[in-house]
Amino acid sequence: MWFRAPLCTAWISGFRRSLSAQSKVPPKPTWDLQPEIRNQKPLISLDTIDHLERLALVDFGNVEGVQRLEKAIQFADQLHNVNTEGVEPLSSVLEDRTLYIRNDAVAAGNCTELLLENARTVVEEYFVAPPGNIPLPAQHERGLSEVKSSS
């Protein structure tokens, strides 16, 4: 730090109360924000929109919903500036420990009635679902015309 101090004082004209010359805190931001990429063609095809809505079982709602995803992807693309060659993925910070496994014995339960009370439709001790194995209607029948016209 003592080597840097004279340099700093030479460059900074006038006395700066906020940052003492010998401070370990850098006086300037050490990195820049990535510029937001604008006016780019939509990244998301109609097929992808349809596919995602079926997988996620939520809809984009409107054009803004699709744009929000496009922005999220552009934001995520910054990751590709990082060199990760030879780096193993990290899925848990506790990877070097063994996971606790408890005895295979019933330790809690007997709350069937309480659990069923949280469901809106039950018959006896069963949750009730409408008929299954019917795929969601095709995109145009789900009223996605607004999303469609935008792309």
Added chain:
Amino acid sequence: MLGMSLREAAAALRLGQIKPTELCQKCLSFIKETSFLNAYITVTEDFALKQAAEADERFIQGKPLGDLDGIPIAIKDNFSTAGIETTCASRMLKGYIAPYNATVVQKLFDQGAVFMGKTNLDEFAMGSGSTDSIFGPVKNPWSYSRSYIDKTSLSHHAAKDDSDWVITGGSSGGSACAVSAGTCYLAIGSDTGGSTRNPASHCGVVGLKPTYGLVSRHGLIPLVNSMDVPGIVTRCVDDAATVLGVLAGHDPYDSTTIQDPFQPFSLPEKVDVRNVCIGIPKEYHAPGLSAEILSLWSETADLLENAGAKVVEVSLPHTPYSIVCYHVLCTAEVASNMARFDGLEYGHRSDIDDSTEALYAATRREGFNEVVRGRILSGNYFLLKRNYEKYFVKAQKVRRLIADDFVKVFNSGVHVLLTPTTLGDAAPYLEFIQEDNRTRSAQEDVFTQCANMAGLPAVTVPAALSSRGLPLGLQFIGRAFCEQQLLTIAKWFEKQIDFSPLQFNRDSENGNIVQQYSKSASSV
């Protein structure tokens, strides 16, 4: 009485200066008086009075359970509470009643704590403002403080209207607001990317995120399983240590809690920082850092150095990518976690019943807000077969680089890192909502989510008031499972700073908190 720390309140109870039911009633009536802050979703008045009466009995018999016996507490509304609604501030879970208590809730009850209610949050804890709740936004109590009213009415030369209130930060804004305003002595939040530390910093209170694996997540409605940690909000560092002592430790219901025994600790009264090495990560001078926080950070580094600590500049080179990496991992885990909400077993159920799929889709469209739906869709996109390696695995690799950055710095002899908690002070609500949730989260979580990525303990301590009269916090990040060292240094700093807690701007005639700025400005 309500402005005391947990430890002081516990002492007053022990000395018989006040009974638990009296303290409980004081808090309940103050919750009513400050209900305009919208800190609580559910106030559990009857439950609290019953718990307080039981505590009364224990004190009469001279057998209180411990430091928390008779102490009013609040819990964020994404922790399960048996018999009491848990909503996650979402239409999806309105009316949901869990059959069991989260482990942290049970541990607090077992210590005799008195449960005042469930606190407000961003829907499913996704946000950094506590502005995206179906129950409406939380207002920062400092919006109604003498310091803020005085400073802002002087600088603007104009009467302010009621929309000038500032946000609490989030997502645990209700918990931070409750402790800051003085309606309870301890609140539990959750911290996935900074959700406890961010609002604690904006509300001028202490927010502790323990090491991942130290405190049980059982009963916490999951957001990002690999990063979620219950957070502790208190008025001082000593209190945070006390509460950690109650909450920490292995839980058979959460296999990710470590099995090493945890030794509760209290912090020394006299702290010597001469043998401590503090790291200043240079990348935490990020673009957008306010000049006020920069000088506060710098002055604190000097303060430590002048007190004999070794202060060194260090580098965590992957910091700029951390928030991007967090964004991908968070949305991916959200997409998977939110799959459980389908309307069949609990929560909201749509009336559309053409098919099971149609019911699922309609329920989720009606139940989730735009932010939650957006994160689910982004997450599903990053997890698509063709994107899995490109985004999800890539982010996991970057996560290792970020975690390794910390390991290298701590291996070089640094004990604790000193950083800002946020870029600036709390924004006015109307300004904050100009940008979307993702943009705000990227700005607000920039200094906090790194600790979640690496699983490290971190604590924010209120440090000063901004030129607008709002609190500013600084963050200390410690080595994994070294909470005692982290909090010891945080306590030293807290003592040096002597931060004055919130003082409401009260009407000089009737003593009520002034809620209309225009009136107060004319009376100043």
